[in-house]
Amino acid sequence: MIQRRKTRSIKYGTVTLGGDAPVTVQSMTNTRTDDVHATVCQIMELYDAGCEIIRVAVPDMFAAKALPSIISQSPMPVIADIHFDYRLALASIEAGIHGLRLNPGNIKKPEHIKTVVIEAKSRNIPIRIGANAGSLSKEWLENTDHSLPHTERIAQAMVSGAFSQINILQDLDFFDIVVSLKSSDVWTTIHAYRQMAKQCDYPFHLGITEAGPLVQGTVKSSIGLGMLLADGIGDTVRVSLTDTPVKEVQVAHMILRSLGLRKVFPEIVSCPTCGRTRIPVIPIAREVEEKLSQIRADITVAVMGCEVNGPGEAREADIGIAGGDGFGILFKKGKIVERVPEAQLVDRLLFEIKQMIQLKGDNNP
Amino acid sequence: MIQRRKTRSIKYGTVTLGGDAPVTVQSMTNTRTDDVHATVCQIMELYDAGCEIIRVAVPDMFAAKALPSIISQSPMPVIADIHFDYRLALASIEAGIHGLRLNPGNIKKPEHIKTVVIEAKSRNIPIRIGANAGSLSKEWLENTDHSLPHTERIAQAMVSGAFSQINILQDLDFFDIVVSLKSSDVWTTIHAYRQMAKQCDYPFHLGITEAGPLVQGTVKSSIGLGMLLADGIGDTVRVSLTDTPVKEVQVAHMILRSLGLRKVFPEIVSCPTCGRTRIPVIPIAREVEEKLSQIRADITVAVMGCEVNGPGEAREADIGIAGGDGFGILFKKGKIVERVPEAQLVDRLLFEIKQMIQLKGDNNP
Numbered sequence: 001m002i003q004r005r006k007t008r009s010i011k012y013g014t015v016t017l018g019g020d021a022p023v024t025v026q027s028m029t030n031t032r033t034d035d036v037h038a039t040v041c042q043i044m045e046l047y048d049a050g051c052e053i054i055r056v057a058v059p060d061m062f063a064a065k066a067l068p069s070i071i072s073q074s075p076m077p078v079i080a081d082i083h084f085d086y087r088l089a090l091a092s093i094e095a096g097i098h099g100l101r102l103n104p105g106n107i108k109k110p111e112h113i114k115t116v117v118i119e120a121k122s123r124n125i126p127i128r129i130g131a132n133a134g135s136l137s138k139e140w141l142e143n144t145d146h147s148l149p150h151t152e153r154i155a156q157a158m159v160s161g162a163f164s165q166i167n168i169l170q171d172l173d174f175f176d177i178v179v180s181l182k183s184s185d186v187w188t189t190i191h192a193y194r195q196m197a198k199q200c201d202y203p204f205h206l207g208i209t210e211a212g213p214l215v216q217g218t219v220k221s222s223i224g225l226g227m228l229l230a231d232g233i234g235d236t237v238r239v240s241l242t243d244t245p246v247k248e249v250q251v252a253h254m255i256l257r258s259l260g261l262r263k264v265f266p267e268i269v270s271c272p273t274c275g276r277t278r279i280p281v282i283p284i285a286r287e288v289e290e291k292l293s294q295i296r297a298d299i300t301v302a303v304m305g306c307e308v309n310g311p312g313e314a315r316e317a318d319i320g321i322a323g324g325d326g327f328g329i330l331f332k333k334g335k336i337v338e339r340v341p342e343a344q345l346v347d348r349l350l351f352e353i354k355q356m357i358q359l360k361g362d363n364n365p
Numbered sequence: 366m367i368q369r370r371k372t373r374s375i376k377y378g379t380v381t382l383g384g385d386a387p388v389t390v391q392s393m394t395n396t397r398t399d400d401v402h403a404t405v406c407q408i409m410e411l412y413d414a415g416c417e418i419i420r421v422a423v424p425d426m427f428a429a430k431a432l433p434s435i436i437s438q439s440p441m442p443v444i445a446d447i448h449f450d451y452r453l454a455l456a457s458i459e460a461g462i463h464g465l466r467l468n469p470g471n472i473k474k475p476e477h478i479k480t481v482v483i484e485a486k487s488r489n490i491p492i493r494i495g496a497n498a499g500s501l502s503k504e505w506l507e508n509t510d511h512s513l514p515h516t517e518r519i520a521q522a523m524v525s526g527a528f529s530q531i532n533i534l535q536d537l538d539f540f541d542i543v544v545s546l547k548s549s550d551v552w553t554t555i556h557a558y559r560q561m562a563k564q565c566d567y568p569f570h571l572g573i574t575e576a577g578p579l580v581q582g583t584v585k586s587s588i589g590l591g592m593l594l595a596d597g598i599g600d601t602v603r604v605s606l607t608d609t610p611v612k613e614v615q616v617a618h619m620i621l622r623s624l625g626l627r628k629v630f631p632e633i634v635s636c637p638t639c640g641r642t643r644i645p646v647i648p649i650a651r652e653v654e655e656k657l658s659q660i661r662a663d664i665t666v667a668v669m670g671c672e673v674n675g676p677g678e679a680r681e682a683d684i685g686i687a688g689g690d691g692f693g694i695l696f697k698k699g700k701i702v703e704r705v706p707e708a709q710l711v712d713r714l715l716f717e718i719k720q721m722i723q724l725k726g727d728n729n730p
Contacts, residue, residue: 001514001552030638057639134678149366184634184681186623187366210667210678212633213650215612218580219619222587227595230588242635242650242668247580254584258551268577269549270607273395274422285578285607302575303607313499314575316549 001260004232007203010126010176012053013077013098017126017178017235018203022262024236025252026053026205027245028081033063033070040073042245047075049249049293050264053236055079055101058088067095079128086112093119099178101128104168117172126176127169128205131161131192133183154183155191162196177202178236182209186224193228203235210240217241218251222258229259250293263298266353269317270303277305279323279342287346297357301349302331311336319352321345366625369597372568375491375541377418378442378463382491382543382600383568387627389601390617391418391570392610393446398428398435405438407610412440414614414658415629418601420444420466423453432460444493451477458484464543466493469533482537491541492534493570496526496557498548519548520556527561542567543601547574551589558593568600575605582606583616587623594624615658628663631718634682635668642670644688644707652711662722666714667696676701684717686710 009019017024027046031038033056043054058064058080071078077098082088086107089100093116100120104113104127120127133154140157148156158181169177179202181192189208196204208224211217221239228234237255239248256262270285271277285303292301302320304310307329310322315334322329328345330337330352340348374384382389392411396403398421408419423429423445436443442463447453451472454465458481465485469478469492485492496505498519505522513521523546534542544567546557554573561569573589576582586604593599602620604613621627635650636642650668657666667685669675672694675687680699687694693710695702695717705713 001516028637028639030642132678134680151366184679187625210634210636210669212635213647213654214580215583215616216619216633216654217635218583219587219616220623222584223591223595223620223623226588227592230592240637242637242647244647245637248637251580251584254581255588258585258588260552268581269575270577270582271575272393272605272607272610272613274393277395282578282607282609289578289581304575313497314549315499 002230002232005197006201007235008175008201010178010203011124012079012126015053015077021235023229023234023256024052025050025249025256026055026079026236026238027051027248027252028055028057028238030245033057033059034066036066036069039066039070043070043074043076046245046249049246050253050296051076051245051249053077053079053099055081055238057081058092059083061088061091064088064091064095067092067097071096071098086116089116090119093123093125097125099126099128101130103129103165105165113168114172117169117174121174121176124176126178127174128178128180129162129165129169130180130182130205131158131165132209133158133185133188134209136161151185151188152191154185154188155181155195158183158188158192159195159199163199166200166202178205179203180205180207182207184208184210184220186220189224190227193233194231197233204233205236205238206234207238207240212242214241214243214247217243221251222255225255226259229255229261264296266292266295266297266299266301268292268301268303269314269320271305271310271313273305277323278307278325279305279328279345281305281323284321284346288349291346291350292353295353295357297353297360299353299356301353319349319356321349367595367597370562371566372600373540373566375543375568376489377444377491380418380442386600388594388599388621389417390415390614390621391420391601391603392416392613392617393420393422393603395610398422398424399431401431401434404431404435408435408439408441411610411614414611415618415661416441416610416614418442418444418464420446420603422446423457424448426453426456429453429456429460432457432462436461436463451481454481455484458488458490462490464491464493466495468494468530470530478533479537482534482539486539486541489541491543492539493543493545494527494530494534495545495547495570496523496530497574498523498550498553499574501526516550516553517556519550519553520546520560523548523553523557524560524564528564531565531567543570544568545570545572547572549573549575549585551585554589555592558598559596562598569598570601570603571599572603572605577607579606579608579612582608586616587620590620591624594620594626629661631657631660631662631664631666633657633666633668634679634685636670636675636678638670642688643672643690644670644693644710646670646688649686649711653714656711656715657718660718660722662718662725664718664721666718684714684721686714
């Protein structure tokens with residue numbers, strides 16, 4: 001249904017971005033990178049949650065020195081996030097990093113930039129460059145069309161800022177580039193990526209930056225990334241939340257699933273409660289959600305409040321439960337399978353789901 | 366920025382829908398309607414959270430009998446949600462209800478439909494009709510274009526289903542109609558409203574039904590409602606979550622704010638934490654979010670992890686705090702105002718926000 005934008009294909013280790021590759025989910029550790037144990041633990045936790053590419057901050061040589069150990073233990077490609085100091089980029093490349101996030105324009109000396117780019121190129125390490133609305137120079141803002149609305153002017157400046165970074169790399173014959181254009185404003189972000197999409201074929205890393213706490217950040221990321229992905233724009237996504245990075249990964253998968261782009265984890269269909277509700281739907285739905293987050297399968301699971309309307313309204317769901325008085329029902333594709341005592345309802349549902357997955361054999365898509 | 370679809374204007378009591386009216390936020394109580402005290406308490410709580418229209422289920426005469434008392438105590442228009450029984454509609458009209466949600470096609474006898482419609486018309490009570498994907502008849506599904514993808518066929522059936530309800534009302538010379546087309550699938554919902562938007566000028570009530578628990582429901586509602594609202598489609602929204610209705614109202618306002626449609630409550634800009642973070646950003650952002658949900662003002666508040674990048678990255682925010690070691694900073698529009706001990710940071714921020722609001726005088730937009 002979604003016609004994806006044609007992009008150049010690049011590789012972070014074994015993970016492809018762009019071309020015909022599916023949209024990947026990434027996140028960033030918030031541990032101290034020089035604490036190898038804590039960082040690897042978080043990487044494993046994020047991997048289990050569906051993270052496919054992980055970025056770590058490399059603010060100093062202590063962090064760079066931790067990279068070989070982190071990379072060797074990571075089940076997914078690792079990207080080093082670097083600011084200003086080209087020696088950190090070289091140390092990261094030396095450590096076997098799979099990707100770099102840096103703006104070459106922030107490295108002051110041209111010979112330093114050149115050294116980093118030559119090393120990255122010789123090892124096929126892509127570089128993500130980006131312009132964030134929060135760090136635009138006055139110059140970029142001045143050089144925009146003053147007749148445009150504010151958000152579009154900022155977007156224009158972001159695109160110019162990104163091209164100034166791209167040009168440095170292209171002039172050094174480097175084209176393994178990923179582009180990001182982040183703002184905490186939804187429209188600014190959408191305008192920037194849409195403008196950029198017309199002007200280059202580099203794959204895009206999508207994100208709304210500093211989107212806020214869990215719920216507000218989820219709203220802004222879902223609208224911004226959702227509209228761009230629906231346009232076919234975006235090759236990898238990072239949802240940015242002021243919450244645990246596991247939530248970022250979960251929300252990213254929910255966005256991709258809602259648009260039909262990827263269906264890695266189950267989806268829950270559940271009713272808002274009303275006067276007719278006969279079981280405590282809110283805690284039951286939360287429990288089912290929590291338990292399903294451990295299961296990888298393209299399956300839709302319903303949790304409905306009432307036996308009368310539930311199965312019919314949720315007939316598009318593969319399997320579901322609905323409340324009765326003391327007893328609930330288990331149904332599949334809208335058809336009642338069995339009455340089950342309320343206390344056993346969730347366990348029974350999960351048992352049936354696991355059986356369905358085994359039969360379908362799509363435990364690890 | 367968003368060109369809104371031109372719609373006929375209708376009125377629920379003093380609240381206008383469609384025409385030039387802003388997109389309104391509504392929700393539904395999940396108390397027993399015949400429990401007047403519980404229902405009115407929840408209505409007050411929802412009103413404080415920003416709810417502007419409230420729907421209550423009227424499943425029986427006990428509920429209908431409670432309506433006069435509920436309506437007289439409600440600070441916002443009350444809509445009665447009715448299925449099948451025309452007497453409940455008549456009793457609700459008699460009770461002074463401001464709107465009805467019913468499908469005339471579900472009331473079997475033509476003379477009963479006519480009685481309800483005549484009564485509603487004589488008191489200027491709008492009727493919302495709707496087709497939900499979960500309750501489409503086989504006939505509607507059969508009468509669709511079988512060459513279309515599944516989601517578009519369902520959408521087509523929903524539009525036909527809605528028109529069959531609209532036609533009953535129009536044949537009785539009734540035009541105070543609001544239309545909803547809900548599915549738990551994001552694309553089906555988007556297709557249905559987009560198709561319908563081309564075929565009538567009635568105002569639309571937007572919603573993704575049975576969207577799921579808090580986070581997943583927020584993702585689906587934000588994408589679905591976000592894309593439609595960005596197209597200019599939608600006159601009132603109901604976010605449907607398996608959670609407290611207060612969350613539904615908060616998420617609805619966040620969606621409208623993110624798109625720049627309405628800015629009733631503050632927005633938080635906050636960074637995901639990283640290795641550089643010097644204050645516990647996650648709990649601080651949650652505390653600020655919680656406290657700001659009580660304040661009505663178009664203001665952007667930043668909660669940033671580090672003193673070095675925070676103020677610059679969040680310079681679009683009206684006011685913000687960033688972490689230091691033991692001390693934090695308070696900044697306005699990117700400029701540092703003062704260093705504040707960490708323990709006093711949140712209180713000081715809220716004090717400054719309240720002062721800013723008093724100066725701006727937009728406490729009650």
